[in-house]
Amino acid sequence: MGLTELSAVQLGKKIAAKEIRVREALDAVFAKTDASEGKYHCFITLDKEGAYRQAEQVQERIDAGVCDSMLAGVPMAVKDNLCTAGLRTTCASKMLAQFVPPYSAAAVERLQAAGAILIGKTNMDEFAMGSTTETSAFGITKNPCAEDRVPGGSSGGSAAAVAAGEAYYALGTDTGGSIRQPASHCGLVGIKPTYGSVSRYGLIAYASSMDQIGPLAKDVTDAAAVLELLCAQDPKDAVSVKREGTNFCGALQEGVKGLRIGIPKAYFGQGISEEVSAAVLRAAEEFKAAGAVVEMFDLAYVKYAVPAYYTIADAEASSNLERYDGIKYGYRAEEYADLHGLYRKSRSAGFGTEVKRRILLGTFVLSADCYEAYYLKALKVRRLIRQAFENAFADYDVILGPAAPATAPKLGESLQDPLQMYLADIYTVSANLTGLPAICLPCGKDRAGLPIGLQLTGRAFGEEVLFRAAYTYEKIRGAWQ
Amino acid sequence: MTAGNIIADDGYETVIGLEVHVELATKTKIFCGCSTKFGAAVNTQVCPVCAGMPGTLPVLNRRVVDYAIAVGLALRCEITRQSGFDRKNYFYPDNPQNYQISQLYAPVCQNGRVEIDTAAGGTKAVGIHEIHMEEDAGKLIHDGAAGITYVDYNRAGVPLLEIVSEPDLRSAEEVIAYLEKLRMYIRYLGVSDCKMQEGSMRADVNLSVRPIGSTAYGTRTEMKNLNSYTAITHAIASERMRQIELLKAGETVVQETRRFDEDRGVSYSMRSKEEAKDYRYFPEPDLPGLAISGEWIARIRSAQPEFRPEKMARYRKEYDIPEYDIAVLTENRALAEIFEETAALCGQPKKAANWLMGETLRLLKEQEMEPEEICFSPAHLAALIGLVERKVINATAAKEVFAVMFAKDVDPVEYVEEKGLQQEQDAGAVRQVCEQVLKDNPQSVADYLGGKDRALGFLVGQAMKASKGKADPGMVNRLLKELLQAK
Incomplete structure (x- = not known):
């Protein structure tokens, strides 16, 4: 078995046992990127030099016995909307094409403190707006499972890098499904933790009230190990919380006997592909066979989740992206007549179509005449959806469903009909509107061999339950790929 | 000018409401740890947070809330128990994020009241609509010759309170009496130095006129950033006349924002209501709601100082000193406190008052200092008064000793001894x-x-x-x- 086929935890163990030097792991990873980046284009920036520098320091810490993290020395990738001190952070936008932050995201710092080796910054949809990684100003990324397909998005580069063996795991961000949907399309495990669990400091905001950082990983064990390192209250993020129940690795035990699993009927109506539906329901049967109590139930307000999500996300985005004005940093138009010309030209040229669409929509829904009819209405819907999930969790421990209505679409198909693309977020956005944790893991393939993802949603701060259920299913399902 | 009169002879009543911005004297900014010190070299008090860098997040400085509650209690406001911040969106280069974190939907204090003294010798209540917290913007520095504008973000993120009055004021005199009252409360609380010239207190004047006897309000205009009492007085007089002339000519007043040009004594339109910016306010998602507990309010309430009116009343009872002295001594809390302690220590209130009103204020003025910066202790001033009283030193020597005390708080007894300044008693x-x-x-x-x-x-x-x-x-x-x- 090649070195890059190991999981992150497997590699970490070998490095800890001094069977493998950190440098060797990096050599293997960069051999992969050299071979396949030309094909997949997972990265916007690869930092070989920096990676070897980190490797040397981490190896010293390991040798000195002062770095005992399970993931010490393991090469990983970071989505390019997470700031990395001294390393260009673009958000896949022309606007920030030259932006080198003087600080690192808290999540990146935590991983690096544990000895993680950052090898580069992954491609994504511009400012995390999109579901295919095709809105990137740095070119598209291809799905390593099928080169004519998108890897999903917006964390498509992170997903593709892990799927292609170019990184052992990667950080993604999830505002409406941007970790889980690409995990689904690339046959990976991805988890969006409970809102407030991982500090957002240094995450370039899309929609502040929903953005969360999480791992894209090869298996449930890796995802648990990474998320365990990430969860911590951070005084720099005022909405981050001090929480318990973060012994995710300890939660990796088989057994779902008595676990109550609810499946929203509305998730299997119009729009879902038969193969996805069948694979997800088959997984539900496996849970049942393992002793879980599985039921279909009526989850209220399912069809309002997408419109409420886009109203709120775009509103917040329109404000969050105001700072990109060509004045302080980022792209500035070369010629302009006056201040407003500078703003207009810089923003018109610096942002791509999808970003501009969402800024306009967000500006519209916050305008004085629409605020009540759109924005406040969406907040009300958000409260109702939260209530509906609370009601559901009175009866169930886990809500099971698909992560996406279909497997990875073909390159170039999705952007022509943005509304259709938005509607495909139906299964993922609720976790962001409610702040609840949700994990996605592969549960089968369609006839074309494309991965299908299963999504499990848990109670707030209930990741341990999700990890246990996902781990159990992974064992039942058997080896992937 | 007649505009200041409560009952003008032209048949119109002036209706004024004020929005007063007060820069708070916290050590650090409202959402980051940068210093707020005035006068530092450009862009030296800036960090990624207050520069609005990508990925940075605001964290509330709770001292700002302490100050807001203290001012709210002084102005007899209700304190909002479930408060929170909102974003006000507008593009301008002095505003690093192009939105300002402010409060719209649940301002920290609401429904207050301030008593002001009127020209007729009575008092009048002025309603406080609300007080909200927000961040200040940076400063633009224009280099006209080079045609370049620079931005200094030192001030970006300095905490502000905006105190919004009801339209209860009727003249420039009342406006100034109101501002003086606010200034007194705020300075007594020590939450701001309220210097209009330095911009730590700024006033926007909303003004309309109506025929005397009418109860309906006229259309108002807003005049921005008037930075002296003279400017306020002139702006009110000029705007009042402008509106009356419009009405007399059968025209209508347009609701708009106007800028007053102090040199020319006229105001001009900045933008009308139709052109008014849509600030697209919405709740700030980067900050959690601000819950203010009863304990928090009680803690602030228990630390409120005795304010000037109560202090003056007590002085009249406790000290045998002239009304003029009472007025001067209580104008500043630091001065009043030095007076009280000195008087208690030496038992000679009038002598203490004389030193503070005479030499102390003279030296403060000469050295452009504030009473808060006085370094000598009441014990030393009391000792100096004792030395004069016992004729150990004469008045000339006392002044000399005081000057040294003022500069570096020496012990006057030791100093007189050391320098051999005792009076010749032989x-x-x-x-x-x-x-x-x-x-x-x-x-x-x-x-x-x-x-x-x-x-x-x-x-x-x-x-x-x-x-x-x-x-x-x-x-x-x-x-x-x-x-x-x-x-």
Whole structure:
């Protein structure tokens, strides 16, 4: 078995046992990127030099016995909307094409403190707006499972890098499904933790009230190990919380006997592909066979989740992206007549179509005449959806469903009909509107061999339950790929 | 100008509401740890957070809330128990994020009231609509010659309180009385120095006119950033006349924001209501809601100082000093507190008042200092008063000692000892000095004996000089007269 086929935890163990030097792991990873980046284009920036520098320091810490993290020395990738001190952070936008932050995201710092080796910054949809990684100003990324397909998005580069063996795991961000949907399309495990669990400091905001950082990983064990390192209250993020129940690795035990699993009927109506539906329901049967109590139930307000999500996300985005004005940093138009010309030209040229669409929509829904009819209405819907999930969790421990209505679409198909693309977020956005944790893991393939993802949603701060259920299913399902 | 009169003779009443911005004197900014100190080199008090860098997040400085609650309690407001911040979106280069974190939906204080003294000698209540917290913007520096504008973000993120009054004011005099009252409360609380010239207190004036007797409000205009009482008075007079002339000519007042040009004494339109910016306010998602507990309010309430009106009333009862002194001493809380302690220590309120109102205020003014910066302790001032009282030193020496005390808070007893400034109490020694002076100045002696009483003053002066200022001037005077009469 090649070195890059190991999981992150497997590699970490070998490095800890001094069977493998950190440098060797990096050599293997960069051999992969050299071979396949030309094909997949997972990265916007690869930092070989920096990676070897980190490797040397981490190896010293390991040798000195002062770095005992399970993931010490393991090469990983970071989505390019997470700031990395001294390393260009673009958000896949022309606007920030030259932006080198003087600080690192808290999540990146935590991983690096544990000895993680950052090898580069992954491609994504511009400012995390999109579901295919095709809105990137740095070119598209291809799905390593099928080169004519998108890897999903917006964390498509992170997903593709892990799927292609170019990184052992990667950080993604999830505002409406941007970790889980690409995990689904690339046959990976991805988890969006409970809102407030991982500090957002240094995450370039899309929609502040929903953005969360999480791992894209090869298996449930890796995802648990990474998320365990990430969860911590951070005084720099005022909405981050001090929480318990973060012994995710300890939660990796088989057994779902008595676990109550609810499946929203509305998730299997119009729009879902038969193969996805069948694979997800088959997984539900496996849970049942393992002793879980599985039921279909009526989850209220399912069809309002997408419109409420886009109203709120775009509103917040329109404000969050105001700072990109060509004045302080980022792209500035070369010629302009006056201040407003500078703003207009810089923003018109610096942002791509999808970003501009969402800024306009967000500006519209916050305008004085629409605020009540759109924005406040969406907040009300958000409260109702939260209530509906609370009601559901009175009866169930886990809500099971698909992560996406279909497997990875073909390159170039999705952007022509943005509304259709938005509607495909139906299964993922609720976790962001409610702040609840949700994990996605592969549960089968369609006839074309494309991965299908299963999504499990848990109670707030209930990741341990999700990890246990996902781990159990992974064992039942058997080896992937 | 007649605009200041409550009842003008032109049949119109002026209706004014104020929005007052007060820069809070917290050590650090409202959402980051940068210093708020005024006057630092450009862009030296800036971090990724207050520069609005990508990925950075605001964290509330809770001291700002302490200050807001304290001002709210002083202005008899209700404190909002579930408060929170909102974003006000507008593009301008002094605003690093192009939105300002402010409060719209649940301002920290609401429904307050301030009593002001009226020209007629009575008092009047002015309603406080709300007080909200927000961040200040940076400053633009225009280089006209080069055609370049620079931005200084030192001020970006400095905490502000905006105090919004009801439209209860009727004249420039009332406006100034109201501002003075706010200033007193805020300075007594120590939450801001309220310097209009430095911009730590700024006022926007909303003004409309209506025929006397009418209860409906006229259309109002807003005048922005008036930074002195003179500017406010002039702006009110000019805007009032402008609106009345419009109405008299059968035209209508347009709701708009106007800028007052103090040099020309006229205001001009900045933007009308139709052009008004849509700030697209929405709840700030980067900050959790702000819950203010009863304990929090109680903690602030228990630390509220005695304010000026109560202090003045107490002084009238406790100290035998003139009303003028009471007014001067209580104008500033630091000065009043030094007075109270000194008076208690030396038992001589009038003497304490004299030192503070005389030498202290003179030196403060001369050195452009605020009473808060006084370094000498009340104990030392009381000791100095004691030295004069016991005639250990004379008035001239006392002033000299005070100047040193003012500069570096020396112990006056030790200082007098060290420098040998004690008055010459030995009558024999003083008599010798006086005899020598008479001998050295025969012409003055002759003048005095010839009936020119003024010559005595000169001789006293010479004797004081000869004693190096240490003689008791009363004793010198008495001895000289004795010696002269003996001639």
